[in-house]
Amino acid sequence: MVESSAAAGERWIQPASPILTDxxxxxxxxxxxxxxxxxxxxxxxxxxxxxxxxxxxxxxxxxxxxxxxxxxxxxxxxxxxxxxxxRPLGIVAVDETITLTEDTETFRYPLTGELSHIKGFYSPQSVQAYEKWISDTGDIWYHFHGFGGDEWMKKADDSS
Incomplete structure (x- = not known):
């Protein structure tokens, strides 16, 4: 807090530069x-x-x-x-058609957990994936140009 003239009273100020910790x-x-x-x-x-x-x-x-x-x-x-x-290691360029459904969730990135769109946002449709990544656990992720920009989706488990 910084003191100023009595007419202005006490005020909080924001630093011009970010405050760095550690x-x-x-x-x-x-x-x-x-x-x-x-x-x-x-x-x-x-x-x-x-x-x-x-x-x-x-x-x-x-x-x-x-x-x-x-x-x-x-x-x-x-x-x-x-x-x-x-951007996990092992991403490869592809030109594959993938299907979005009502059950498709999309993400900003494959491993951050940040949702782009929840289930129910997309209606059934086909889109072109331009990148693919397979995780260490075998999950297949596709990168495509979506409604809100570039999005990732995990391929649905075919056994369900």
Whole structure:
């Protein structure tokens, strides 16, 4: 809280820069194993859809799981731990027709649990998947262009 003139009274102010917790300087490369979203501040945002290619990047500071790195896009923040949840290793390009039904749930990413659309949103229809990923447990996930942007769906178990 900051004191101000008696006429204005006491007020709360918001810092101009994000408050970093567990801040530490780092001087080592960070290896991104998969395509990784990057941000201007160390905070997840779903309206920011900028991706870095896998590779080694020079880091200069970190806060929690967030690392500040130098890239061809300037200095940006990445969350390397979350990257493997959003873009797991082993995703392959496909051109497959998949079927959405009333029972289809779609997700922003295959492993974060963030729903895009609940069951009942889509009516039965066919769409083109452009990526496919098979999890360690054998679950098959498809990436397609959906109503709200790119979405993932897990293939329904055929034995039910």
């Amino acid at each position: 801040y530490r300087e780092v001087k080592e490369p960070v290896q991104l194993q998969t395509e990784t979203r990057y941000f201007q501040v160390p905070q997840l945002s779903f309206d920011e859809n900028n991706w870095l290619k896998p590779g080694s990047y020079d880091a200069f500071e970190a806060s929690g799981d967030w690392v500040h790195i130098n890239t061809e896009h300037g200095q940006v923040w990445v969350n390397a731990a979350r990257a493997l949840l959003e």
